[in-house]
Amino acid sequence: MVDFNELRSVVRGRVVLDVPMNQYTSMRVGGTCACMFTPADTDDILKFIAWSKDTGQRYFVMGSGTNLIVREGGVRYPVIRIKHTLDSMEIESEDKGAVRLRAGAGMPVAELVRYCADRGLSGTELLAGIPGTVGGAVFMNAGTGEGSVADVVEAVTFIERSGRTKTYGRDEMGFGYRTCRALSASSIVVSAVLALRSADATKVQKKVETVLKVKAQTQPLNKPSCGSIFKNPASGVKAWKLLEEAGMRGVRVRGAMYSELHTNFIVNTGSAAAGDVLALINAGIEKVREKSGVRLELEAVIIGDES
Numbered sequence: 412m413v414d415f416n417e418l419r420s421v422v423r424g425r426v427v428l429d430v431p432m433n434q435y436t437s438m439r440v441g442g443t444c445a446c447m448f449t450p451a452d453t454d455d456i457l458k459f460i461a462w463s464k465d466t467g468q469r470y471f472v473m474g475s476g477t478n479l480i481v482r483e484g485g486v487r488y489p490v491i492r493i494k495h496t497l498d499s500m501e502i503e504s505e506d507k508g509a510v511r512l513r514a515g516a517g518m519p520v521a522e523l524v525r526y527c528a529d530r531g532l533s534g535t536e537l538l539a540g541i542p543g544t545v546g547g548a549v550f551m552n553a554g555t556g557e558g559s560v561a562d563v564v565e566a567v568t569f570i571e572r573s574g575r576t577k578t579y580g581r582d583e584m585g586f587g588y589r590t591c592r593a594l595s596a597s598s599i600v601v602s603a604v605l606a607l608r609s610a611d612a613t614k615v616q617k618k619v620e621t622v623l624k625v626k627a628q629t630q631p632l633n634k635p636s637c638g639s640i641f642k643n644p645a646s647g648v649k650a651w652k653l654l655e656e657a658g659m660r661g662v663r664v665r666g667a668m669y670s671e672l673h674t675n676f677i678v679n680t681g682s683a684a685a686g687d688v689l690a691l692i693n694a695g696i697e698k699v700r701e702k703s704g705v706r707l708e709l710e711a712v713i714i715g716d717e718s
């Protein structure tokens with residue numbers, strides 16, 4: 412068994428043992444993780460990776476946990492948390508209105524969107540209202556019907572389990588609907604270069620406000636959740652519609668409930684455990700399959716052991 416205390420002598424960043432994951436995920440459920448590591452910088456990640464290779468230790472990378480469901484049994488391996496670190500932002504070049512902005516993986520998407528709107532940089536408006544970090548948004552190719560990260564990213568720098576640092580252009584990333592082929596579960600995104608355009612700041616701010624307003628009207632933002640639970644099927648029918656037709660709107664398992672405002676959100680009404688959320692997910696999959704023959708696919712990421 413690896414002693415995670417050892418890690419403290421290897422890295423400079425923060426190492427905390429037995430961390431309750433319900434405090435680190437927006438769904439607010441789940442058991443503890445054995446070890447949470449917040450790297451000081453990219454070099455610290457490389458040290459961690461070397462240690463994980465030497466000890467044969469697996470790990471999980473999280474941004475800010477807004478798309479994560481952690482099971483009650485918790486996570487027995489280290490979780491590298493990229494929120495509150497690697498959060499720099501730098502304009503790399505400006506040429507005839509074309510602006511290249513490098514954002515660290517730990518930069519909150521909300522701050523990135525605000526930064527761009529304040530400076531009249533257009534391109535990130537479509538990410539307004541998406542919680543989480545730049546790294547998480549890249550891994551998930553986060554977005555809406557209007558577009559996704561793939562539409563604004565020019566290049567991504569990431570570290571692989573082998574310890575190699577790679578920079579890939581957008582076309583090499585293999586972005587798909589909420590996926591990114593170039594990244595494996597152990598890849599760690601450290602930064603992304605975004606291709607933006609100079610624009611009228613008032614127009615950019617207006618667009619952001621409109622997107623935020625629509626989200627506030629259509630998503631249950633006042634309750635803990637992890638956003639959309641299921642991906643929209645390739646047929647074009649929305650997952651929320653299939654769930655609604657299958658009678659899942661407002662259906663509960665103890666403290667977990669399919670939102671009445673947006674049926675593809677499961678909200679934690681205050682006392683949900685991971686098992687309640689997972690039971691609702693299974694019920695949703697089953698009912699939709701029975702009603703419409705469609706097999707729903709998860710968008711949310713589930714980690715950890717059963718209790």
Ligand SMILES: Cc1cc2nc3c(=O)[nH]c(=O)nc-3n(C[C@H](O)[C@H](O)[C@H](O)COP(=O)(O)OP(=O)(O)OC[C@H]3O[C@@H](n4cnc5c(N)ncnc54)[C@H](O)[C@@H]3O)c2cc1C
Pocket residue numbers: 437471472473474475476477478479493516540541542543544545546547548549550551552553554555594598599600601630631632636637638639712
């Ligand atoms: C209220 C609400 C609304 C939402 N609305 C949207 C929406 O409109 N569109 C949308 O697409 N999503 C939405 N989401 C889901 C979520 O916010 C996005 O998927 C977001 O991009 C996840 O970012 P994160 O940093 O929280 O990642 P996490 O939840 O921490 O992780 C998600 C995945 O990304 C990986 N990951 C995270 N950081 C890194 C990194 N640095 N390197 C490598 N892998 C990494 C993790 O391993 C995991 O597999 C919503 C969530 C909530 C709670």
